[in-house]
Structures are given as C-alpha cells and as structure tokens.
Amino acid sequence: MLFKGGGYTAEGEFIGTISHVFLKILVAVIEPKATLKVGDTIRITGQGSKSSKKAKIDFTQPVESMQLNHEPIVEANPGDGEIGLQVCQEVLEKIGLKASPQVLERCCVYKIHPP
Numbered sequence: 001m002l003f004k005g006g007g008y009t010a011e012g013e014f015i016g017t018i019s020h021v022f023l024k025i026l027v028a029v030i031e032p033k034a035t036l037k038v039g040d041t042i043r044i045t046g047q048g049s050k051s052s053k054k055a056k057i058d059f060t061q062p063v064e065s066m067q068l069n070h071e072p073i074v075e076a077n078p079g080d081g082e083i084g085l086q087v088c089q090e091v092l093e094k095i096g097l098k099a100s101p102q103v104l105e106r107c108c109v110y111k112i113h114p115p
Helices: 089-095
Strands: 012-022 027-030 041-046 057-062 066-068 071-073 083-086 108-112
Touching: 012 041
Parallel strands: none
Antiparallel strands: 012 027, 012 108, 027 083, 041 057, 041 108, 066 071, 066 083
16 A cells, blocks of 8 residues: 555554666665655565566665765655665675566555564
C-alpha cells in the first residue's frame, strides 16, 4: 500500500517509495514523506519487479549515508526533494539486485521506531 504522506503501519513509519536505484554506487533514490536521519533503522519492503525471480523484498538496515544534490546530509525532511540513500551491498546480493537493478524500484521505505 502506498501513502501520500508519512504515516504509521505495521511495517513502521512510512518514509517514501524508491523511485530509482544506482547499482554501481549502491544508492536508492526516495522523496521523503517523513523525517529520516542518519542512525535511524529502516525497513525496505515490496514486491519489486515482476520479471525478477526474487521479487519479494523485506529487509532492515541502518541509515548510514544520505545525500541531497550530491552533498552529504544527516537529516532529510518532507519537501527536501529526492535524496540518495545508501543501501548495504550484502542486502543487494541477498535479493539478487545484481541480476536486476530495477528490483528495488517502487518498494516502500519505513522507519522502524525502537520499542
């Protein structure tokens, strides 16, 4: 399910939808609908591309690096525009992204709040 603004679901707080992936530099592009900071833990989930053999995606990772207009940032907010979000390589290997760079596109990003 896609949301227009930030909101809470069973997955966590909705941050945005991945619109593009830069495979060589391991970066996913999103337009944040809620605040996201370096150090937050995110969950990326979705079906991925229909052509992918490993289309179901569901993993968590810490936010270690983000960029806005090619400049490092520590916080992204709604209205900032598209940001680049570093995605860990070992996760990409697990979901087979090397075979299909589009597998993450249109997947949702959620911020997980500690209990």
